[in-house]
Amino acid sequence: MLSFTEENYLKAIYHISESGANDVSTNALAEEMKTKAASVTDMLKKLSQKDLVEYKKYKGVKISKLGEAVALQVIRKHRLWEVFLVERLQFNWDEVHDIAEQLEHIKSPLLIKKLDAYLEHPKYDPHGDPIPDENGQFGPISRTPLAELQTNSTGKFVAVKDSSSPFLQYLDKVGLYIGATILVLEIIEFDGSREIEVDGQNKIFVSQQVANNLLIH
């Protein structure tokens, strides 16, 4: 039985290698886990011992097949609980992450099976992230930042890259929600900001930074 901490390390290693490098550095992990490099080294030895990661001193770490399976189950639980919180308990999408961080560690395969059925086997969480199935699989995800869309082209807003509360609250305020159709009206060269049209209705301005964090299909 893995501890909460071990599960969180595996999730962190998975997420870091997902978005970039093949070998995850001790420092990158320390930052992600909000802990010190020395503590990370200790934990990597333990995870390596349990065959959850492949670790060579000074060479960084790579998640193993076994470790990845664990990470994907934890991610599955996290995202299913987020769906539950938003769809059933009427939480706003900016309020659910921290609670899901706790719920993702509840150990009961039957609970997750039943929760999944109760939610009618959702494929995406409230932030547009895919929910792995019981076997840790999910379909190919094709999404690009709005920033890559050219003037006069259209896309469907499918996910957020940053899912911090302030960003999500900003999206609420300007009326951007997952599923919305976005048309790029104009790109300001000076600062990379854009004027966009949402659902063929209201026109809004978004900064370059916002455009980078809206994922479109």
Next chain:
Amino acid sequence: MLSFTEENYLKAIYHISESGANDVSTNALAEEMKTKAASVTDMLKKLSQKDLVEYKKYKGVKISKLGEAVALQVIRKHRLWEVFLVERLQFNWDEVHDIAEQLEHIKSPLLIKKLDAYLEHPKYDPHGDPIPDENGQFGPISRTPLAELQTNSTGKFVAVKDSSSPFLQYLDKVGLYIGATILVLEIIEFDGSREIEVDGQNKIFVSQQVANNLLIH
């Protein structure tokens, strides 16, 4: 912020003093917590330090007002989650306790508020135990073991005293469920077993031990 362990100790102290003695002994707690007396002594010093219990060396321990409030919130969460698991996720009543033991430690007052509303403010859990409200209050509970009912008298089955899986599964098998009306047809003096009629329909025999663990109103 209290640890899971601290919360579990408080719940154990509350439950032991609820069903009996005023001062809870170190050994009673050790048994309930499945740990050793020496560990209990350590923890009692810590809880006392935090004003969650009143502890005098060799004199046993008593929960404080503050500790009781914590215990009642944990119990509230445990029972609300049990309702959720049975009513919404279709768990059987014998499967939910261990999962609720984990869920009861999730920290989010808003989550419990919303869960309570979602479940429509249930007053009792699937085993007939009362659910404390946000302030830790619950109405007076009047219930007696079926064993105290006399021949030819009737009662409504409202709760189980033992909520172990084997007992609950036995009740399922013989068709006894919370809410059923029970009429005592005959008490066998020899072994205290009884013939009872459930909902004016099927007649069954139950042992003395079963009669002690069915609570009636």
Next chain:
DNA sequence: AATATTTTTTAGGTTAATCTAAAAATGTAT
């Protein structure tokens, strides 16, 4: 290639929760 900088590991400590074994206090029985 030698030196400086950065990254990572090791060494040694801390805290929470547990344990065993021994000592101290309390309770019971002649």
Next chain:
DNA sequence: ATACATTTTTAGATTAACCTAAAAAATATT
């Protein structure tokens, strides 16, 4: 009241997860 038994506490270790400071390895810069 004294001896015996039981309960409880203390003493000293252990494990997981963290820390700081120092040493070692890897990387970058002259």
